[in-house]
Amino acid sequence: xxxxxxxxxxxxxxxxxxxxxxxFVLWPLVQSLHLSTFQWSGLSPVxxxxxxxxxxxxxxxxxxxTSVRNTLILIVVCGVALIAGGVGLGHVVNEETRWxxxxxxxxxYPQAVSLVVVAIxxxxxxxxxxxxxxxxxxxxxxxxxxxxxxxxxxxALGGVAAAFVxxxxxxxxxxxxxxxxxxxxxxxxxxxxxxxxRLHRFWHVTxxxxxxxxxxxxxxxxxxxxxxxxxxxxxxxxxxxDRATETMLTxxxxxxxxxxxxxxxxxxxVANFLVVMAISLAVLFxxxxxxxxxxx
Amino acid sequence: MRPIPLxxxxxxxxxxAGCGPSGSGAPGGKVKVEVQAFQGGYGIDFxxxxxxxxxxxxxxxxxxxxxxxxxxxxxxxxxxxxxxxxLMFPGWGMDHWALVNDGALLELDSALDEKAYKSDEPxxxxxxxxxxxxxxxxxxxxxxxxxxxxxxxxxxxGVFAKNGWTPPQTWDELLAFGEKCKAxxxxxxxxxxxxxxxxxxxxLLPWACSVGGIEAVNAAQNLEPGAWSSPAMLRxxxxxxELRDKGFFLKGSVAMSxxxxxxxxxxxxxxxxxCGSWLESEMKSTMPPGAQVAFMPVPDVAGGKGDPTxxxxxxxxxxxxxxxxxxxxxxxxxxxLTSLDEAKKFVRxxxxxxxxxxxxxxxxPPSLEAPARALAGSKTVWxxxxxxxxxxxxxxxxxxxxxxxxxQLTPEQFVERCEAAATKTRNDSTVTKYKVAS
Numbered sequence: 001x002x003x004x005x006x007x008x009x010x011x012x013x014x015x016x017x018x019x020x021x022x023x024f025v026l027w028p029l030v031q032s033l034h035l036s037t038f039q040w041s042g043l044s045p046v047x048x049x050x051x052x053x054x055x056x057x058x059x060x061x062x063x064x065x066t067s068v069r070n071t072l073i074l075i076v077v078c079g080v081a082l083i084a085g086g087v088g089l090g091h092v093v094n095e096e097t098r099w100x101x102x103x104x105x106x107x108x109y110p111q112a113v114s115l116v117v118v119a120i121x122x123x124x125x126x127x128x129x130x131x132x133x134x135x136x137x138x139x140x141x142x143x144x145x146x147x148x149x150x151x152x153x154x155x156a157l158g159g160v161a162a163a164f165v166x167x168x169x170x171x172x173x174x175x176x177x178x179x180x181x182x183x184x185x186x187x188x189x190x191x192x193x194x195x196x197x198r199l200h201r202f203w204h205v206t207x208x209x210x211x212x213x214x215x216x217x218x219x220x221x222x223x224x225x226x227x228x229x230x231x232x233x234x235x236x237x238x239x240x241x242d243r244a245t246e247t248m249l250t251x252x253x254x255x256x257x258x259x260x261x262x263x264x265x266x267x268x269x270v271a272n273f274l275v276v277m278a279i280s281l282a283v284l285f286x287x288x289x290x291x292x293x294x295x296x
Numbered sequence: 297m298r299p300i301p302l303x304x305x306x307x308x309x310x311x312x313a314g315c316g317p318s319g320s321g322a323p324g325g326k327v328k329v330e331v332q333a334f335q336g337g338y339g340i341d342f343x344x345x346x347x348x349x350x351x352x353x354x355x356x357x358x359x360x361x362x363x364x365x366x367x368x369x370x371x372x373x374x375x376x377x378x379x380x381x382x383l384m385f386p387g388w389g390m391d392h393w394a395l396v397n398d399g400a401l402l403e404l405d406s407a408l409d410e411k412a413y414k415s416d417e418p419x420x421x422x423x424x425x426x427x428x429x430x431x432x433x434x435x436x437x438x439x440x441x442x443x444x445x446x447x448x449x450x451x452x453x454g455v456f457a458k459n460g461w462t463p464p465q466t467w468d469e470l471l472a473f474g475e476k477c478k479a480x481x482x483x484x485x486x487x488x489x490x491x492x493x494x495x496x497x498x499x500l501l502p503w504a505c506s507v508g509g510i511e512a513v514n515a516a517q518n519l520e521p522g523a524w525s526s527p528a529m530l531r532x533x534x535x536x537x538e539l540r541d542k543g544f545f546l547k548g549s550v551a552m553s554x555x556x557x558x559x560x561x562x563x564x565x566x567x568x569x570x571c572g573s574w575l576e577s578e579m580k581s582t583m584p585p586g587a588q589v590a591f592m593p594v595p596d597v598a599g600g601k602g603d604p605t606x607x608x609x610x611x612x613x614x615x616x617x618x619x620x621x622x623x624x625x626x627x628x629x630x631x632x633l634t635s636l637d638e639a640k641k642f643v644r645x646x647x648x649x650x651x652x653x654x655x656x657x658x659x660x661p662p663s664l665e666a667p668a669r670a671l672a673g674s675k676t677v678w679x680x681x682x683x684x685x686x687x688x689x690x691x692x693x694x695x696x697x698x699x700x701x702x703x704q705l706t707p708e709q710f711v712e713r714c715e716a717a718a719t720k721t722r723n724d725s726t727v728t729k730y731k732v733a734s
């Protein structure tokens with residue numbers, strides 16, 4: 001119920017957060033939109049207004065579309081691997097045994113490490129001369145499978161995806177484990193009484209009821225994959241070999257900071273924003289109806 | 297609870313407000329000259345010491361030199377805000393031609409026409425011929441060189457002596473030599489795959505120069521139609537593909553950083569590596585005991601139009617921002633830094649060739665003697681300029697050479713991609729065009 005004189009009070013409490021949001025979120029967004037209409041080196045105050053020119057170039061830039069494609073591949077591959085792996089491991093670590101606890105902390109360990117460290121670890125794992133992967137292959141007599149994993153177009157993006165899945169899997173398994181814990185026990189019991197066990201119960205009872213967790217997981221995957229910048233920069237210098245691992249953010253970085261097209265880079269930032277928004281909205285639309293809502 | 301973010305926001309605003317341009321009024325009315333320098337293989341200690349010495353000689357000036365290995369990143373926001381150092385050596389990460397195009401750098405020709413430090417000669421004539429031209433746009437000089445880098449191939453003379461090898465001087469000798477290396481289980485060549493310009497500047501362009509003459513390379517740099525797909529460029533690409541197909545490159549090179557590839561070379565896994573004359577100082581700390589490096593020119597193509605003495609060099613320029621507070625004093629300090637005495641001292645202490653005429657005439661490390669002889673004896677000294685003129689085009693060509701080395705492109709497809717990149721650059725009205733000084 002609203003009481004008289006409450007307005008200023010509410011406003012006063014909202015103001016600090018609102019101000020921060022305005023200064024650090026909304027204003028930079030508006031500024032980016034503004035900058036994307038300029039030709040600017042990003043190295044001096046000299047700017048030239050070019051209107052929508054940057055966006056026209058962007059639409060015709062094959063490297064940009066390669067970067068969009070690679071980003072989408074990473075989202076799909078990592079998303080599927082993380083959700084499947086997360087659900088599977090979630091089941092395993094859901095038990096309260098010593099083993100489950102040990103596995104939980106092992107899998108969560110990469111989360112505690114900075115993404116840059118993860119990138120360096122995987123860079124060395126996949127290194128052609130001293131990498132563990134090639135050494136292992138040699139040791140088991142599969143020397144012919146040896147390759148420069150991050151230097152060849154067929155395997156570089158896969159290497160990046162593997163590193164990201166390794167990094168994020170612990171979080172997703174914990175997410176799904178807590179989701180599994182939150183499922184009402186009576187539903188499981190009822191299903192069991194009705195004769196639904198194992199995979200059947202999983203597909204018809206557990207999986208649909210994990211709906212809110214799946215929604216969070218998918219949105220998280222999209223946001224996290226789009227932000228794998230540090231991983232790609234460290235592992236493949238941001239796009240090597242020959243754009244095979246180029247993502248939207250690494251291309252943005254190259255254009256802004258390496259070839260001095262800051263205005264153009266800002267238009268990539270705007271495009272990136274739109275892509276993430278579009279995917280997130282699509283995901284929210286897809287998961288718009290809670291299939292378990294009718295139960296209540 | 298809630299006021300905390302507000303307090304934070306306010307205090308951060310205060311911090312930002314406190315970061316404005318600081319005054320240059322030094323104690324005792326001294327003019328404070330700020331120098332920002334790239335801390336690369338040669339460090340910044342030499343410049344700092346020179347700054348102190350110069351300040352002692354000129355009591356009304358206080359030169360302070362600061363820097364770090366990625367100084368260009370710190371300089372970027374300062375250049376945009378107009379809060380610039382008086383003299384800067386921003387390193388390889390700075391797009392200095394963008395600064396020239398934006399009018400952010402001072403034209404230095406009137407200073408160059410004055411006398412060199414404690415000399416009767418014009419400052420301009422104390423630089424090695426051809427170097428100032430690398431710093432010019434439309435005949436005006438906006439940057440100045442200090443040291444000169446020589447590009448070529450490197451080998452370990454100890455390893456060669458032990459195996460009875462001699463550095464191959466021609467393409468045919470290289471092919472024969474490569475088989476000898478492979479027979480001993482050593483890869484003939486390692487390369488820095490993560491930085492494809494080592495292959496562009498260590499093989500592609502020197503061979504295009506050797507086959508088609510310097511005109512072929514100049515035409516490519518000048519974006520002349522057809523120059524990137526010329527017979528000379530195609531032949532150079534075919535030579536690289538031949539080495540690739542013969543298995544002459546150290547396995548995995550395409551994924552290696554410069555230090556990784558160079559370490560493999562120093563550890564005896566490869567016989568040669570393309571690099572610049574900074575190699576020894578770059579690898580000093582990780583050099584295995586007993587390892588040595590020696591310079592060799594890129595093997596020449598017999599019967600080509602090119603001058604066999606042609607030598608690829610490079611510079612990393614110094615510059616004075618237009619918005620500098622004390623440009624005059626900054627230029628005077630650089631004049632001091634380029635005096636013959638300082639240049640010779642730099643050769644002795646840092647082991648690199650300098651841009652100053654006569655600076656070779658001092659004790660230099662043994663590994664520098666061959667590059668110095670090559671430079672002194674070269675009738676065609678040239679530099680890869682398009683790389684910094686057109687960085688976006690360079691990205692495309694670097695990608696293409698990686699694919700050539702990976703076997704994803706044939707030499708014909710490679711030169712077509714290069715030509716397409718050159719055409720795109722030529723037709724892009726937003727890109728400022730340059731020409732190689734003739």
